[in-house]
Amino acid sequence: MTTGLAALALALLLIAASAFAQGVPASERETILRLAADRGVAADDAGALLRPLDDAGAKGLPVAPLANKVREGLAKGVDPKRIDTVVRQMAGHLSTADALIRELNLAAAPAPDEPVVLLADALAGGLSADEVRELRRQAQPAGAPPLPSDSLAGAAKGLSLIKSASLPPGEGTAVMVEAVRHGYRSQEMLEVGRQVKRRERDYRDGHASLRALRDAIARGERPEQIFTATRAADVERPAATRPDAATERPTRPARPEVPARPERPQRPERPQGR
Amino acid sequence: MSSLLSLLRPLCLLCLVVSACAARASLAPLVTADGVRFQVEQPAARTVAVAGTFNGWSITSHPMRPDASRRRWTATVSLPPGEHLFMYVVDGSWVTPPQAADYVDDGFGARNGVVVVP
Numbered sequence: 093m094t095t096g097l098a099a100l101a102l103a104l105l106l107i108a109a110s111a112f113a114q115g116v117p118a119s120e121r122e123t124i125l126r127l128a129a130d131r132g133v134a135a136d137d138a139g140a141l142l143r144p145l146d147d148a149g150a151k152g153l154p155v156a157p158l159a160n161k162v163r164e165g166l167a168k169g170v171d172p173k174r175i176d177t178v179v180r181q182m183a184g185h186l187s188t189a190d191a192l193i194r195e196l197n198l199a200a201a202p203a204p205d206e207p208v209v210l211l212a213d214a215l216a217g218g219l220s221a222d223e224v225r226e227l228r229r230q231a232q233p234a235g236a237p238p239l240p241s242d243s244l245a246g247a248a249k250g251l252s253l254i255k256s257a258s259l260p261p262g263e264g265t266a267v268m269v270e271a272v273r274h275g276y277r278s279q280e281m282l283e284v285g286r287q288v289k290r291r292e293r294d295y296r297d298g299h300a301s302l303r304a305l306r307d308a309i310a311r312g313e314r315p316e317q318i319f320t321a322t323r324a325a326d327v328e329r330p331a332a333t334r335p336d337a338a339t340e341r342p343t344r345p346a347r348p349e350v351p352a353r354p355e356r357p358q359r360p361e362r363p364q365g366r
Numbered sequence: 367m368s369s370l371l372s373l374l375r376p377l378c379l380l381c382l383v384v385s386a387c388a389a390r391a392s393l394a395p396l397v398t399a400d401g402v403r404f405q406v407e408q409p410a411a412r413t414v415a416v417a418g419t420f421n422g423w424s425i426t427s428h429p430m431r432p433d434a435s436r437r438r439w440t441a442t443v444s445l446p447p448g449e450h451l452f453m454y455v456v457d458g459s460w461v462t463p464p465q466a467a468d469y470v471d472d473g474f475g476a477r478n479g480v481v482v483v484p
Contacts, residue, residue, distance in 0.1 A: 163422045163423045
């Protein structure tokens with residue numbers, strides 16, 4: 093009887109170990125296969141969708157965002173080959189992000205997967221590994237304690253948002269370095285990046301400047317102070333992005349969302365001699 | 367009488383514009399004490415759901431309910447702090463949210479909305 097129970101326990105342990113050694117929980121694997129079957133995806137193609145997840149899991153990379161992307165693709169009825177391509181790209185970014193965090197000798201975050209996912213997002217958003225290295229070099233002066241990985245990852249994601257607005261990456265780096273120095277949380281740095289991206293035309297036309305933004309951060313202002321001051325003359329921020337939106341408040345009329353701002357027509361030449 | 371009408375007409379027009387703007391603004395997901403309230407106007411829809419990273423892109427787990435006029439559909443979802451990607455599913459078709467904190471390419475040729483829970 094005891095031997096039987098021990099054998100059963102060993103068998104269960106082996107099953108659990110094999111499920112988690114590959115990084116994809118058995119329930120997730122079953123869900124993906126079921127979704128694929130519901131969508132009429134051939135069993136071989138469905139199995140192939142799990143392969144990049146298994147590879148990532150074997151390397152110790154976060155698997156959840158990859159599994160979520162597979163689910164998204166299946167739910168949207170995307171061709172499995174296209175899903176595979178996108179998931180492999182994501183896995184590549186996760187791998188690069190993981191390697192960068194190790195290379196830069198950053199302090200561990202409480203949830204170690206989060207900075208990897210955030211940094212991978214930044215890389216997917218167009219930031220290069222060299223730009224991340226430069227960000228870390230400026231944000232962590234020689235002799236200073238190691239930068240927390242979640243702080244650098246948040247700054248990198250914020251910078252990728254600024255870069256996506258086609259603004260000078262050097263000035264964007266300066267903004268994020270200042271944010272890191274002033275102890276901004278990841279979400280605050282993302283908020284800064286998002287606000288700049290939303291007002292990209294103002295920044296490009298000179299109605300707002302990254303230098304002024306950096307100065308405001310250097311004065312110790314937080315995003316809710318910086319962007320509340322400019323909100324009256326700016327587009328409406330959806331309630332979900334307001335740091336003070338913990339409770340429901342009535343909405344007010346708003347300007348259209350960016351990037352829907354229409355092009356300004358050219359002003360006609362003023363006639364001379366009046 | 368006609369002068370009164372001519373005075374009232376621009377005022378009515380202004381009210382219409384303001385209310386249209388207000389309606390548009392309120393389509394952004396709203397963080398409430400009960401969770402994030404997703405809302406979309408789909409007067410001709412028979413079924414509407416919200417799907418995203420928070421529910422594994424399930425098109426059935428978070429159905430939205432229409433208001434009395436069946437114009438506006440809402441669903442309140444409890445979400446943890448952070449960024450969440452989402453789209454609406456209207457009669458089985460995926461629809462990019464008309465308003466969101468940000469948008470990102472989904473890699474499959476569409477754009478997901480971003481909602482941020484502080």
